[in-house]
Amino acid sequence: MSSVDDSIDGSFAQVAAPRQSLENKIRFRPTTQVKFLLLKALAGQGSAAPDQKVRQLLDIADFSVQSKQVQILSDEYFDDADFCLQMSGAGCRVRTLGSELELTVKALTATKVFGVFKRQETSATLTLQEYQDFKQSGALPVAFQEHGIPIKGPLQLKTTIINSRTTYTMVKAAEQYLLSVDHFIAYNSDRRNRSRDFVELEIEAVNDAALQAMSGVREKIGKILNSERNFRFSTGSKYDLAVQALHLKRNPLLQDLLSDGVKLAYIGMAVSLLGIILTLPLSAGTQFGLCIVVIAATLRLVFKPH
The missing domain is CATH 1.10.287 (Helix Hairpins)
Structure with missing residues (x-):
């Protein structure tokens, strides 16, 4: 049963075959000094590549890097007037990557632990018309309402995050991970105000072997973070950070x-x-x-x- 208010009409239920997956990531943010080192490396101005710098700082040199990808992501986050999604650890995002539009709804599946995010994701590609219908009506497609995420009214655009993401595929024995370095800025809904720039790193388990090893990876990173103090675990999502940085809950x-x-x-x-x-x-x-x-x-x- 959906917790979406009955007054909200799922007006474009024709969105086909949403994909479901489990988000299982470790997120952490660098100190100001390390942030500039990473950005310098990303710009090719340092003696080491970003993945080498991260592996050095996190003492994970035994991971091999097999590929690299750079993307510019535009992520629009939606919520109701009371920010019920943000308050419950859920999220509703429309991502623009090139000419493709993807709607993703995330529901928290486990209690938040600093740095660790475990959420059930449901995603589907939207046509431009479906995207426009969604923005106008604020209604989730029926297939997305089965998450039971708490919504009290129509969804509204709250923030747009422009993110330059550099992703590395890291492998250790049978374990496969994605290491992403995100450099992003958040804007409010009318683009009049923006936040300062942020840098966040994510380690995501890709296969079962990596999923089973994630707790050990987090423990190892936690010890390094506590001793070196080059990074700190993220305590919220990018959407949480945007809400705080832009004071979106303020009248x-x-x-x-x-x-x-x-x-x-x-x-x-x-x-x-x-x-x-x-x-x-x-x-x-x-x-x-x-x-x-x-x-x-x-x-x-x-x-x-x-």
């Missing part, structure tokens, strides 16, 4: 007022600085130059995306 009017208040504070500080500069015993040229610097910095702060 929109209050958010706009607070944003305007911050901008006014910047302008007030700039006016004070300009007044101080004009009272200093400096040449007119120096005063003019300093004033230009203050004005330029203030304009950048006031008009930058938040």
Whole structure:
């Protein structure tokens, strides 16, 4: 039985043959220093490739890397007005990869443990018309409602995450894993505000041998994280991070007022600085130059995306 409110009509039940799988990943995020090392390696500016840097930092040099893939992903996350999906550890995502649209619904299957995400996934490819119908109606296809995820009303677009993902296939004996380095930014629904950039790493078990070894992999990584402090386990999904970073649960009017208040504070500080500069015993040229610097910095702060 679906927990979707009866008032929501599953208006495009024709989405064919959703695929089901079990998400079983370990996620962790680097410290600021390691983040820059990884991004430098991704850009080809370091002496080591990102997979070598990660294997060095995580002491997993005994894993061989067999292939590499780089993708640009656009992920739209949907939720109801009360953020019931986010609160329950579930998720609803439409991923755009090239010309393909894929709808994925995730339901939590086990209690959250730091860094470990175990969720049942149901995915299906959408046509452009099905995608547009979904965005307009906010109704999940019937096949997706069987998850029993808690939805109190129509789903709405909450955030879009643009992610540059570099994925490595890692193998150790019979175990096969995917190591992904994600560099992403989250935007609110109208693209007016954005978060700072984040880097997250994921290790995903691909075959049964890797699934059986995942607890040992997590324990090993946990010991390294505790001793080296180069990374920390993720405590939430990318959607959780976007909700927090963009203050999506804050009343929109209050958010706009607070944003305007911050901008006014910047302008007030700039006016004070300009007044101080004009009272200093400096040449007119120096005063003019300093004033230009203050004005330029203030304009950048006031008009930058938040």
